Amino acid sequence: MRLSDIHNISIKWKLIIPFLFLAFLGTFSLIFLSIRFQEKTFLSQEKSHLECLQKSFLSKVSESSTLALSFAKEASMNTCLKEALAQEDLQKLRKICTQSHQTLRGCFKSLGWRFLVMDKNGKTLELSDEKNKCVPKNLFRDWFTKKIPQSGLALVNGKIVIWGAVPVYNEKELVGAVAIIIPIDKHFLMSFTSIFKVSYTLVEYTKNYKIGAVLASTEPNKSIDTAIYSQLDASKLPYFCVSPQGLSHKAMLITPLKDFQNVPLALLEIAADRTHSLELLTEYKKNMILVGAAGFLLSLGIIFWITIIFTRPIGKLVRAAQEIASGKTIKEIRLRYRDEIGILAQSLSEMLKSLEESHRQIKDYAENLEKKVRERTKALTESEEKYRTLVENVPLVVYRTDATGTLTFVNKYIEKLLGFSIEEVFEKKDFLLSRIVEEDKEIYRKHWKECLEKAKGFEIEYRMLDKDNQILYVVDHAIPETGKDGGVKSVDGIIVDVTDRRKAQEKILQAEELKALREISARLAHEIRNPLTVAGGFARQLLKNIPEGDPAHKKLEIIASEVERLEHILKTTLEYIKPRVLIFKETNLNELVQPLLTTFKDKFLEAGVQLEIDLDPSIPSLHLDPDLFRQVVENILELILSFTTEGAHIRVQSYPENNYVILAVTIEGVELKDEKFDPLLSPFSPTLEKNLPLGLPLTKIIIEKHNGLLKIDKLGKHTYSVTISIPTT
Template sequence: MKPKLKLTYESELKIAFLLLLLFLVLINFGTLYLLKVTKASLSKEFDQKLTTVGNSVKTLFKELQPADETALRKALIELTFKSEVEQIDVLDFGLQYLNPRILFSTDLNDPAVIKKISEQISPSDWERLRKGTPVYSKLIKEKLVPGQNQETYYKYYFYPFNINNQNHFVIAALKNRAGNLAALEKLSKLEFFFGGLGIFLALIATFWIISATLKPYREIKHKASEAQLILGESSANEIDSVVKTFQKTIDELKHKEEILRELYQSTSEKAQNLSRLNDYILDSMSSGVIICDREGKISRLNQAAEEILDLKSASSINSHYKKILGQENPLAHLIDKTLAEEKVVKNLDLEVGRPNGEKVYLSASSSLIKDDQGQLVGEGLLFSDISDIKKLQEEINFKEKMAALGEMSAGLAHQLRNSMGSIIGFTNLLKKVLKDDSGNSEIIQHIVTESLVMEQLLAKFLNFTKPLDLALEMVNLKEIINESFHQTSEYTKRKDIFLATPAPEEANFVMADKLLVKQCFQNLFQNAFEAMPNGGKLQVSIDEEKDFLKVEVSDQGVGIPSEILDKIFNPFFTTKETGTGLGLSLVKKIVNLHQGKIKAQSQTGHGTKFIIHWPKEPGTQPAAVDSKEKVYYLNA
């Protein structure tokens, strides 16, 4: 038994493509053969038709005498229409073939018929015609209408015969359209040209495809052989070895891909956990953090920064810090300076405005963010809200100022009071001595009166500067407010100001010194009365806020200019001609003594509002106080 022919993968591939090329060649030659057969069949049918018409012309000339020209013409014209021949011409060339004449022509309007027919007959065709053999002309291209571009193809059939055994050489020239034959002939030429060109291109493409197809296979095979993954290149199962090697490589890649995917997932989870941890750390910080890239776009904004600056993280991320903070914001200036000079700033105190108009005090520090190469990639801003510390510092400064003022002025006021006592005593003595002198008595009485006013003012001042002790008890704040308003109305003798207070079902109780609380509200009402010279409404509201009662006292007065609003609680600060500047200072002192807070809001021409946060239970232990202590109405 003969062994099987063993072919390599490359040989099989080459044979396959060559067979495909051979198949294309066979198709091309088959097409050419079909065109040739079709053309031969159509040409044969065409020739048979013209031969039949030629025999019919010969028969008509034999049956009808040439003298009967009318009957002959009529018969030939009918034959032309019936046979669908384009034109029939019968020419008599005589014995010497000289001076031919037209015996019949369907186109009498063409004087060049004889010339056209003679041009289509070659010398060899003349010889055949003289021997009585019909001749077919080649395809002739003529214009359908003279002067136009539309053309078609014709073919002549020359049929020789004699008339009634006369020695006249007569030719019947039959002209008919041969457009189909011309089309087939042209198609055959095109098919031959493009078929040959196609075979040539297919041959080139076959070699190129074989080369392109085998190139990666050869490279894979070569690399596998170098890696000693294939044993024996001439093996009968060469392609199987390559496929198995390739499959093995794919399996290894899939395994490694799975390992990489697990590593990526693990790394991604760690990165996400680290990112979340960073977010948790930033959001748990009480200090605000803003991180910007080098172009100034905010990449991180923690929760504390949102709360301190009253911003929204969603709209701030990827936005420029100047757009979010504002062009004139001190924080924006700090970021500008850090990015421009690449210098850090530490513990810089700033006053920053919020979108709602409030101001906060911040302690801000900036830092530079750099990459491994030391290139600047961004900037970090850390800031803390020190508004409470600032206020506490102001209160401490106020208390220190008050303490120093009290120590200094107490002795001075005591000495002045002693001197005023001496002046009053000597003035009264002088009044008794000069009691008969009415002119001097009036002057002395003015001295006594002014001295008493001065002594009362010194008494008020001493009352302000001396330390106050709290006699804490549960008091109804609303009741004290009503009493303070009525006493102030009676003291000022004003009936054109009305008090508007809420009417809660339950009383608002606080642990406080009743006498000092009443003095606090009397001083506030005294200021409100003086701010409303034409009368008006005094609005008081009380709201509970956790451990505090929020009391708001609003008047309809002339208001306080913004430039002096921060100074109204300073001792001896007043804008009135007869004021001492101690009324609001005493109010603040009483509120602070109860561990409360007070602030003022005002706008010129729109009245003033005092907001007091009064603690329900101050942390200060109750202490004894003289219940007979006087309450003074101090002009602010």
């Protein structure tokens, strides 16, 4: 059976199999976790038990050490012992010590006591139940030299002993020492096993916990487990392990035994039998497996019962659907359930009624299909014709592009807007982009990129160039159309010419600014005029009354001159801000400027400058204010006369160009600095303010009121041109 065949099995088994898997997984996961928890509980209890045994052993060692020290102190206070040590009487000393040793043997025979005495000359006397003496003289001498009572553990001749040593004084003179020794041997260890039913072993301590000799053990023929002791780490003692290799029934705790200087002497191994714990744990595992199996079987029965109840109404729906597919007529599917399946059965019943009604409608529709097709075709054709007529005649550009941004449709209004025919538009792939002003292309590309990549419409304003390279302001509104995959399929858009609106806005804004400027300037000029007139009158009066030789006369001349200059500036300002209403008349430009040129020709000849006049008689008449425009030309000629030098050549031309009439003045043979053009932009030129009544900025304003342009260009190193362009309409 292939994995893909799972989709073809019954829904009953699709429900049973996952639930069975979940029941099995859940049941045996709980069994596993429960057994693991019980094992950890047993281990924790065993470890606690061994730690208690360790504490009990160490406590017994501490008690024995204290007891040995107490008996040593008591012996050291014996007067006879003191005198014998002071007299170095070995016979008497042996008699006294033998008596004390017998007393100890009678009271604590099971502990294997040893009694040791040493005089100040180093002679020792040891009384013990064993034949071999276990305390070397150097250790006894060390106790003797400390001169204070001490107790602890020591490793002596391959044995661990508990000792208590006390110095003996006779009339404040140190005469010897008394020590009580208790060996930790098998006899000592057996006192614990009789109580706690465990085994104790003392192992010799070596550097890095390498294997040493067994010092004492409650087990006969005890051998060292190399695998366990090779793993020991000084930083991890006491070391606890359970069921080591070869000892599956044992739990062990290994801890160091240290002397009074905290130096390790031996390792104490406490081993407990785990047989009973393992039997309990095995019994617990069997019980948990039986309980889990019973729970799994119960879950299996419940799953089958629930699945049958759940799938029974689904089976009824399937049988009803098969009957419908075979062509049988079923008017209603009845189920007593009110859940989602009951709602589904009710929906199917309603669907059957709808299908029956739809079947009837389809039959009626088929009978009238041809008639309806003709009607719909006619309506569609009319609608398409209306749409096309609307698109072709609407006063804006309507276009469509494909997913790459290439034009696929554009209406005829583009011919009126840009002057290009439809054929010329489609000849160039990126026609719209090519007609956009260079500075606006970047924002156009950015919005088109977002539109094509993110299906995001846009509405932007930018500048375009028509066929005559005239700038037009347009608003482009594009809306992308997306396909089923979410990508852009095409883009529909319109382009609206807003050039007139933009120019009107600029004129309104400029007019508002000029109005505010006039009001401020008029108020300022009014405030300055009166005190300036008084100051000028007084200065001129004083100048008349003071003779020329007087030093004050020169200073008054300067004051009068500066006041006169300020009065001229004030007059120029008032003249500049005064509103001017143009009175337009049909005027021939050649006839208007010819008398002025004749007059200025003599002035230029006097200055050594040649003036050439070349007026085109074919230029059309213009709508001008003759008086103001005459003053404009006069101001420009005065400007040229002020900076030309002897030998220069000036040529004045008039000629038509597109929808404009051009009046151009070309100056050759003169070199100017760039700042010489500043008078055209400032109403207070320091070089022309006394010569030109209107001021060149006012000249520029008058030209702009004629919808014209004033332009000054440098054509070469010594050649300049001043051009006035006036529209013919």
